[in-house]
Amino acid sequence: MAPRTFNRWFIPAAGLAIHLCIGQVYAFSVFKIPLMSRFDVGEVSVGWIFSVAIAMLGLSAAFGGTWVEKAGPRKSMIVAGTAWVLGFFIAAVGIATGQLWMVYFGYGFIGGIGLGIGYISPVSTLMKWFPDRPGLATGLAIMGFGGGALIASPMSSSLMALFGGGTETENLAAGLVPTFITLAISYAFIIAAGAYVIRLPHPDWKPEGWDPSTVDAAPMQTKLNVSANQALKTPQFWFLWIILFTNVTAGIGILENAAPMIQDYFPGVTAAAAAGFVGILSLANMAGRFVWSTTSDYIGRKNIYLVYLGVGVLLYLVLAFFGGGSLILFILAAVFILSFYGGGFSTIPAYLKDMFGYYQVGAIHGRLLTAWAAAGIAGPLIVNSVVESQAKAGAAGPDLYTVSMFIMVGLLAVGLLANILMRPVAEKHTIEYDLHH
Amino acid sequence: MSSSQHFLDTVTDEVTQTYRTIAVILALIVIMGLGYGLVDTAIKAAALFTE
Incomplete structure (x- = not known):
C-alpha cells in the first residue's frame, strides 16, 4: 500500500x-x-x-x-x-x-x-x-x-x-x-x-482538489456496489456484454481483412502500401484506447458509446456506399472505426465501475471479456464467409464486402439499442462496501 | 485495534529511494518502448502514401 x-x-x-x-x-x-x-x-x-x-x-x-x-x-x-x-x-x-x-x-x-x-x-x-x-x-x-x-x-x-x-x-x-x-x-x-x-492507494489518500461528492451529481455513476455474481443477474451486465460484443465484432471485421480489403477496393494499392494501411489501423486502435476513454470522463460513458456505435453505423454505411470512390475517405472511415474499436475496449472497465461500483469491478470485467472471445470468432467468420460466398457468386472488388458491411451496420444498431437502454442498476442488487477496507 | 488498522499504521509516509529509482526506470522503458513501436509503425504506414 x-x-x-x-x-x-x-x-x-x-x-x-x-x-x-x-x-x-x-x-x-x-x-x-x-x-x-x-x-x-x-x-x-x-x-x-x-x-x-x-x-x-x-x-x-x-x-x-x-x-x-x-x-x-x-x-x-x-x-x-x-x-x-x-x-x-x-x-x-x-x-x-x-x-x-x-x-x-x-x-x-x-x-x-x-x-x-x-x-x-x-x-x-x-x-x-x-x-x-x-x-x-x-x-x-x-x-x-x-x-x-x-x-x-x-x-x-x-x-x-x-x-x-x-x-x-x-x-x-x-x-x-x-x-x-x-x-x-x-x-x-x-x-x-x-x-x-504497483500499489493500492492509502485509505486517507484522495486526488488533490477532488471532491467525492461530485460523483453524486453524475446521473450514470453509482456510489453503490454490486458483487460479481449479482452483476450477472442484472440486465445492465448483459446490455454491456452486447455493447462490447457488437463493437468488437465490427472492428475485428475490418482489422482481420485490412490488407486484402484495401487492395480489393483499390487495385492500384501495392502489398507494401497495404501493410502501411494495417500500420495506420494499429495506430488508430492504440490511440483510440487512450483518447476516447479519456474523453469519456468529460462526456460520460453512455454518450461515448453512443458515438462509438452510432457514428460507427454511419461510417460502415459510408464504406458500403462510397468507400470505393475515394482512397482518403476509405482510410478515414476505417481509422475512425478502428479508433472506436480500441476505445470500446478501454472504456468498458470505467463503464462497469459507473454501473457496479469498485467492489468487484475487476471480476466483473473478467466475465465481460467473454464477449471479446465470442466477437473474436464472430467478426472474422462473418466477413470471411460473406467474401467467400460473394466471390463464388462472381462478385469482385468492393462488392465482395458490401453484404458484410450491412451485417456490421445491423450489429452496431443492436449495440446502440442496448446502450440506449442502459439505466442505473436497481438498488436491490447492491451491497455495503467500503472502498478502502 | 483491528489488524487492518494496525497494518495501516505501519505504512510509512515516504517512498524509498529504491522504489523511486525503479519506478523512474520502468517509466523510461515504457516510454522508449512505445516510442520505438510508434516510429516503426509510422514508417511502415508512410508506405501507403509513398508506394
Whole structure:
C-alpha cells in the first residue's frame, strides 16, 4: 500500500508495463511462417497456438477475476507474469525439441492464463488511483495492450534475423528459440518491476482538489456496489456484454481483412502500401484506447458509446456506399472505426465501475471479456464467409464486402439499442462496501 | 485495534529511494518502448502514401 502522500503518476507505468508485455500476443503472426517451417505444418496447425492463447485469455479472465480482486494487483501481476514467461520458456523447449504440443501447452495454455490474469490485474487498481478520471486510467493501461504488438512485432523480426543470421525463412526459424528466450527474460524483468511499483492507494489518500461528492451529481455513476455474481443477474451486465460484443465484432471485421480489403477496393494499392494501411489501423486502435476513454470522463460513458456505435453505423454505411470512390475517405472511415474499436475496449472497465461500483469491478470485467472471445470468432467468420460466398457468386472488388458491411451496420444498431437502454442498476442488487477496507 | 488498522499504521509516509529509482526506470522503458513501436509503425504506414 502506498503512503498517504504519493505521486499517483508512478502507477500507470506499472499498468502499462504488463499490458505492453502481454500485448505481444497480437504480434504472434510474425512467428507464423518460421513456425510452419520449423514444424513442417500448415497455417491452421500454427494458427491454433494463437487461438488457444486467446481462448485461455477469456477463460482465465472470466474465472480468475474474483481471485485477482482478492489477491490484489501485485500478487496477480506476479502470477500473470510467471505464467506468461513460463509459457515462452516451455514453447522454446517445444521448438528446440520439435514438439508442437509443447508450444500449444506453453504459449497457448500457460501463456494464455497469464494473458487473462495480466489483462485485468492493473485495471481496478488504476481506477482507484484515478477516481476523478477513471476513463483516463483504464485508457492508459489498456492502450498498452494495443501498443505491445507495435513493439513486439518489429523487435521479434529483428531478433529472429539476428539470431538466425539472415531474413530468409530458414534463418528466422533457426532464430526462434533464442528469440523466445530473450523475450521471456525481458518480459520477466519488466513485469517484475511493474509488480514492485504497483500499489493500492492509502485509505486517507484522495486526488488533490477532488471532491467525492461530485460523483453524486453524475446521473450514470453509482456510489453503490454490486458483487460479481449479482452483476450477472442484472440486465445492465448483459446490455454491456452486447455493447462490447457488437463493437468488437465490427472492428475485428475490418482489422482481420485490412490488407486484402484495401487492395480489393483499390487495385492500384501495392502489398507494401497495404501493410502501411494495417500500420495506420494499429495506430488508430492504440490511440483510440487512450483518447476516447479519456474523453469519456468529460462526456460520460453512455454518450461515448453512443458515438462509438452510432457514428460507427454511419461510417460502415459510408464504406458500403462510397468507400470505393475515394482512397482518403476509405482510410478515414476505417481509422475512425478502428479508433472506436480500441476505445470500446478501454472504456468498458470505467463503464462497469459507473454501473457496479469498485467492489468487484475487476471480476466483473473478467466475465465481460467473454464477449471479446465470442466477437473474436464472430467478426472474422462473418466477413470471411460473406467474401467467400460473394466471390463464388462472381462478385469482385468492393462488392465482395458490401453484404458484410450491412451485417456490421445491423450489429452496431443492436449495440446502440442496448446502450440506449442502459439505466442505473436497481438498488436491490447492491451491497455495503467500503472502498478502502 | 483491528489488524487492518494496525497494518495501516505501519505504512510509512515516504517512498524509498529504491522504489523511486525503479519506478523512474520502468517509466523510461515504457516510454522508449512505445516510442520505438510508434516510429516503426509510422514508417511502415508512410508506405501507403509513398508506394
